[in-house]
Amino acid sequence: AQSVSQHNHHVILSEAASLELGCNYSYGGTVNLFWYVQYPGQHLQLLLKYFSGDPLVKGIKGFEAEFIKSKFSFNLRKPSVQWSDTAEYFCAVNAAGSARQLTFGSGTQLTVLP
């Protein structure tokens, strides 16, 4: 079974700082990878996803993530955060070809100080 680790539970940044949130998964086969965001009081929304091809994936709101297969990682990045990026971020994975459900990480709370 696959699992997802997000080691940063809470990240605090000032506006304009660069962001990198870590995501590591454990699964021996091919995977599909996702980042979801949950703004305060709102439901989860998809930021970006990786299925195949270019390992650098660009999502909405200036976010991007890089899939590094050798490191089993799919870290989320943004060059310059804004106060409105304050939210909880979840990494998720499902095993390619299995049609199984998404497995989510425990989430990283990002607080951006104005």
Added chain:
Amino acid sequence: NAGVTQTPKFQVLKTGQSMTLQCAQDMNHNSMYWYRQDPGMGLRLIYYSASEGTTDKGEVPNGYNVSRLNKREFSLRLESAAPSQTSVYFCASSELWTEGETQYFGPGTRLLVL
């Protein structure tokens, strides 16, 4: 187009009481899901319905039952609520039951069991 809707938004129950959480989607999606979100644990799948007429257990099904009433609606029932079921419940849907399908989430139901 409301997407995924859930009722109620909040609920307080006493131990042993029963209730049904309702979920509906208007995107003509085939697959629907119920998750619970607990602090520090991310989202965990309770039950899913790959298509109308089918349901299956997820990671944490104990204490819950589901009904796929029709293509639009997928309800979650707690027959005898326990304090351990205090959580935020999210319903989600996706177009197909295939790998990598984007899941669209509802706004959630906050449940407190006393």
